[in-house]
Amino acid sequence: MIHANLSLTDAVTRIDGPLLFAHRRVDVGLNEAVEVIGADGLPRLGRIAALDDDFMTIEILESTTGLGLGDTRIRFLGEPISFALGPGILGRVFDGVGRVLDGGPPIPAHTRMTVDGAILNPIRRKKPEDFIETGISTIDVLNSLVRGQKLPIFSGGGLPHNRLAIEIALHARLRNSEGESAETVPFAIVFAGIGVPFETAEFFRRTLEESGALGRTALFLNLASDSSTQRLLAPRFALTAAEYLAFVEGRHVLVIITDFTNYCEALREVSASHGEIPGRKGYPGYMYSDLATLYERAGSLLGKPGTLTQLPILTMPSDDINHPIPDLTGYITEGQITLNRTLDREGIYPPVGVLPSLSRLMKDGIGRGFTHPDHPALANQLYAAYAHAIQVRLLANVVGSDGLMPEDRVLLTFGQQFEHRFIHQERARTLDESMAVGWELLRLLPLSELSRLDDAQMAAHIQVGAESV
Amino acid sequence: MSEATLCWISGPVLRAISRDAFHIHEAVQVGAQGLLGEVVRLRTDESRGGQELTVQVFEDTTGLRPGDLLHGEGVALAVRLGPGLLGHIFDGLLRPLAGGEERNYLFPGQRTTANPLFFFQPLVEKGRLLRGGEPFATAQPVPLPGEPMAPATVGQSCLVPPTLGGEVIEMAPAGEYTETAVVCTLRDATGQEQAIAMSHTWPVRVPRPVARRLVSESPLLTGQRILDCLFPVARGGKATVPGGFGTGKTVLLETIAKWCNADVIIYLGCGERGNEMAGVLDEFPRLEDPRTGRPLMERMVVIANTSNMPVAAREASIYTGVTVAEYFRDQGLHVAVMADSTSRWAEALREVSGRLGELPGEGGYPAYLSTRLADFYERAARVETLAGASGSVTLIGAVSPPSSDFSEPVTTHTKRYVRNFWALDRKRAHARFYPAIDPLTSYSEDAVLLASWWHAQGNPNWAAQRRRFLTVLEEQARLERMAMILGKDAMPPQQQLTLLVAGLLNDAFLRQSAFSSKDRSASPYKQNRMMGLLDRFMDLAAKAVEGEMTVEQIRVLPLLRHLQRMGEEIGEGEEEAFAQLEEGMEKAFRS
Numbered sequence A: 001m002i003h004a005n006l007s008l009t010d011a012v013t014r015i016d017g018p019l020l021f022a023h024r025r026v027d028v029g030l031n032e033a034v035e036v037i038g039a040d041g042l043p044r045l046g047r048i049a050a051l052d053d054d055f056m057t058i059e060i061l062e063s064t065t066g067l068g069l070g071d072t073r074i075r076f077l078g079e080p081i082s083f084a085l086g087p088g089i090l091g092r093v094f095d096g097v098g099r100v101l102d103g104g105p106p107i108p109a110h111t112r113m114t115v116d117g118a119i120l121n122p123i124r125r126k127k128p129e130d131f132i133e134t135g136i137s138t139i140d141v142l143n144s145l146v147r148g149q150k151l152p153i154f155s156g157g158g159l160p161h162n163r164l165a166i167e168i169a170l171h172a173r174l175r176n177s178e179g180e181s182a183e184t185v186p187f188a189i190v191f192a193g194i195g196v197p198f199e200t201a202e203f204f205r206r207t208l209e210e211s212g213a214l215g216r217t218a219l220f221l222n223l224a225s226d227s228s229t230q231r232l233l234a235p236r237f238a239l240t241a242a243e244y245l246a247f248v249e250g251r252h253v254l255v256i257i258t259d260f261t262n263y264c265e266a267l268r269e270v271s272a273s274h275g276e277i278p279g280r281k282g283y284p285g286y287m288y289s290d291l292a293t294l295y296e297r298a299g300s301l302l303g304k305p306g307t308l309t310q311l312p313i314l315t316m317p318s319d320d321i322n323h324p325i326p327d328l329t330g331y332i333t334e335g336q337i338t339l340n341r342t343l344d345r346e347g348i349y350p351p352v353g354v355l356p357s358l359s360r361l362m363k364d365g366i367g368r369g370f371t372h373p374d375h376p377a378l379a380n381q382l383y384a385a386y387a388h389a390i391q392v393r394l395l396a397n398v399v400g401s402d403g404l405m406p407e408d409r410v411l412l413t414f415g416q417q418f419e420h421r422f423i424h425q426e427r428a429r430t431l432d433e434s435m436a437v438g439w440e441l442l443r444l445l446p447l448s449e450l451s452r453l454d455d456a457q458m459a460a461h462i463q464v465g466a467e468s469v
Numbered sequence B: 001m002s003e004a005t006l007c008w009i010s011g012p013v014l015r016a017i018s019r020d021a022f023h024i025h026e027a028v029q030v031g032a033q034g035l036l037g038e039v040v041r042l043r044t045d046e047s048r049g050g051q052e053l054t055v056q057v058f059e060d061t062t063g064l065r066p067g068d069l070l071h072g073e074g075v076a077l078a079v080r081l082g083p084g085l086l087g088h089i090f091d092g093l094l095r096p097l098a099g100g101e102e103r104n105y106l107f108p109g110q111r112t113t114a115n116p117l118f119f120f121q122p123l124v125e126k127g128r129l130l131r132g133g134e135p136f137a138t139a140q141p142v143p144l145p146g147e148p149m150a151p152a153t154v155g156q157s158c159l160v161p162p163t164l165g166g167e168v169i170e171m172a173p174a175g176e177y178t179e180t181a182v183v184c185t186l187r188d189a190t191g192q193e194q195a196i197a198m199s200h201t202w203p204v205r206v207p208r209p210v211a212r213r214l215v216s217e218s219p220l221l222t223g224q225r226i227l228d229c230l231f232p233v234a235r236g237g238k239a240t241v242p243g244g245f246g247t248g249k250t251v252l253l254e255t256i257a258k259w260c261n262a263d264v265i266i267y268l269g270c271g272e273r274g275n276e277m278a279g280v281l282d283e284f285p286r287l288e289d290p291r292t293g294r295p296l297m298e299r300m301v302v303i304a305n306t307s308n309m310p311v312a313a314r315e316a317s318i319y320t321g322v323t324v325a326e327y328f329r330d331q332g333l334h335v336a337v338m339a340d341s342t343s344r345w346a347e348a349l350r351e352v353s354g355r356l357g358e359l360p361g362e363g364g365y366p367a368y369l370s371t372r373l374a375d376f377y378e379r380a381a382r383v384e385t386l387a388g389a390s391g392s393v394t395l396i397g398a399v400s401p402p403s404s405d406f407s408e409p410v411t412t413h414t415k416r417y418v419r420n421f422w423a424l425d426r427k428r429a430h431a432r433f434y435p436a437i438d439p440l441t442s443y444s445e446d447a448v449l450l451a452s453w454w455h456a457q458g459n460p461n462w463a464a465q466r467r468r469f470l471t472v473l474e475e476q477a478r479l480e481r482m483a484m485i486l487g488k489d490a491m492p493p494q495q496q497l498t499l500l501v502a503g504l505l506n507d508a509f510l511r512q513s514a515f516s517s518k519d520r521s522a523s524p525y526k527q528n529r530m531m532g533l534l535d536r537f538m539d540l541a542a543k544a545v546e547g548e549m550t551v552e553q554i555r556v557l558p559l560l561r562h563l564q565r566m567g568e569e570i571g572e573g574e575e576e577a578f579a580q581l582e583e584g585m586e587k588a589f590r591s
Ligand SMILES: Nc1ncnc2c1ncn2[C@@H]1O[C@H](COP(=O)(O)OP(=O)(O)OP(=O)(O)O)[C@@H](O)[C@H]1O
Pocket: A330, A331, A332, A358, A359, A360, A361, A363, B243, B244, B245, B246, B247, B248, B249, B250, B251, B252, B255, B272, B400, B434, B435, B436, B512, B513, B514, B515
């Protein structure tokens, strides 16, 4: 048998969807990368999906259009799919498989990294606890983001998730006493568009350019017009670049990937063409594990300066949070920011649906020594009161506000004010400004609603206003 | 050693041809890297003149190819049980996850070769007859140079392997040995000599034998009021925590792991997040066990198979976890296993089954899902050990139902085998009401076993109070449905009072933040005291409403805020504060 890094012609016996079957006349290993070259001379990336004594199955990760049996050549790369990386990837634009798209020179390769990434040893992870101020009250006060977290935005078609994501990316900073950015470690943005329309890609590029951040951004574009199988690779190439920036160059990297729903659709398509048994709504049973291998690439390592924070965006099909895509994502990520269509219709921006939103790593990054000692109690109390207000609103919708008790009417007002004054914001707020709005709103409530605050907190933040009256 | 040749591979499953003997569940090493795998299927292959084995591989199979060799280990997939477990973290096959910077990433075929020394102290002398499972020595970690020896703790007995036994014909003197060094030799009834080390191996899929099973009669105290008082689990019992994402399964399991009254905790992170494991490793060593004053980590074994680690190992990890638990149980200890999440284990089962081409059943899971779950939960028990001691394994498993739909297969099958069901409710979690256990759909079948235990603790009314609390909470749900039709203002005062009282029970008793330093865990005494006060409040308020007082007047009593916050404000042992609150309550209603 011939050895790897060679080409093979006249071996292909069948092409079926993204799968190509060929005689195994070379000595290759499972998962190794191949290039399948058709009569058109174009290389298509693929990998060895199965092997037996006589045949091999190759999964082609790009379009199979134009491939034939007799005129297809297979080139074996002898290693799993990898990405050659080096300084200078910032400011550049790549396609979904890491090929330069901007007409510039190729990237000088300093290191090759497999795009599937290596498994971070859990004992070597550094516990994420650096609070990032985003300027958004519903995030900073109620669902704080910390470095190394994976916090997706659960959105819906037509909601302003792209604007929110880019605002977070551009405002995100560590706080210091002057409220100035306290950075010593350089930061970078990796943006990956998966199956996005050209306009979306262009929106991101332009906004980054206008803010002067394009030079610190690496863009990966798999446009809606690109092959759907390539969508499975785009986030992997983007995350590999992000890992390079974070753990080789030592930067704080924020990864925005949009739209994970397109990724999952591609996964379903490829799984179906493999003839696999479909799971819920036709998505493969291993979608949880597959998504986990991507999301788990967020984090930071003991003894290394860089961090990798993920802000994936997904649009919930029919705004349904129970759909497998948001559902499995929620089971993997460290919380979620959910956007709400009703709030959006009312002109509230950012339309963050507060109740179903959550940041699990928040507790480690806020409170005494991190933000403000009363921050956790404020967040809890706002949540409890707003949840109660929503419950009363439901009741009022049925029986009318006449059927309500007086204490319930107060809650209705609170709920309304909370949405218009706390959730809604015209400009970025500092954490202190956000907290001040929160305390002010709580002062609307009767004592019996404020059981999450202790007496000292009551005296410091609630009863202050009362005394002056 | 038996040998086989790989002939087909896809993902974590491979097939190989051999002329040698292999057995189901036998451990094998695959390829040049010696990846660990397990035989899951065997059939004869006439055409190739041998047998074809199907193997699931527990590590990443990238690079394997036809022609690679497999070596059988001759024994079923097993783990090494010994003094090196407590206080450490392992992967799903009980391989240590130790190491420094060179182990930032996990690679297939990686092995640690460290074999540290333990201080060995024999307990028996030559000539003694030892039965299987009997302790014959203790073993303590040898401290680093310059550091003092840690005080003896639980779980440091060396046991005769359950399948062996006989007369001690040699016993090594006290001293430092590795856990695999032979320290004792037995001669069994047939005259055979058996070499015994401080540790021994045991196949993970086989329950360790016991003398007999016992009925449980004392609770596994969790320090969580809603559990201990409303939905208790007995030592040796089994409980499940189903809940959608973000409803608080992990935090609840971690909280129980921290504060429950077990001697040893096995924390099993099965297919969950890496950062959560990092959090456990960061936090537990700094927390103090209130019972011993030692770091909580010293009574723990952490088994981590995070979601990005190979799937097949996830399937094995829950058996690894219970096997380790049984090993400590056999030392006469009370062990609690937290499995987060059994759904990820079931999914791993489904994935491997799919690769094997098995016929899928409900939800795509193999038809044997139910039996496997039963096998797992049956390993929870209070027992008399082979050595005559009493120990227990309590199993608490999280379930992550897709779309929070509790009618899916893993939840429904689990429900058939556990006696205690702690359902997490998304609505409560959204309101940041923790623990978000729904008092209406949760249940405890162990509660009936435990009333006498609470009686013995000085609360003869525990069962009655528990019933009363549950009734009020049920009534609340009914009244709230009614309010949706009639409006609240149309309700008679008694019903309005019920709503007020139910709100108070929720806020004052059921809510308990895992992150509050005073309230994260409550002793039976504090729980009893709080339960009693609220019970009394219900009596007084009911009587007041029958008399002169309106519900509105009760609602604005400053007393209510004190009750709402008593968990947070009154620490352990502050009896005076409770007495004061009680007095204030009587007074508030007297006037
Ligand atoms: N008992 C509690 N006390 C205080 N906060 C809690 C408690 N339980 C849960 N929380 C909050 O809820 C968040 C989510 O909880 P947790 O991570 O346990 O959810 P989960 O059910 O394990 O979710 P998943 O299935 O996605 O793993 C936590 O990060 C914490 O902020």
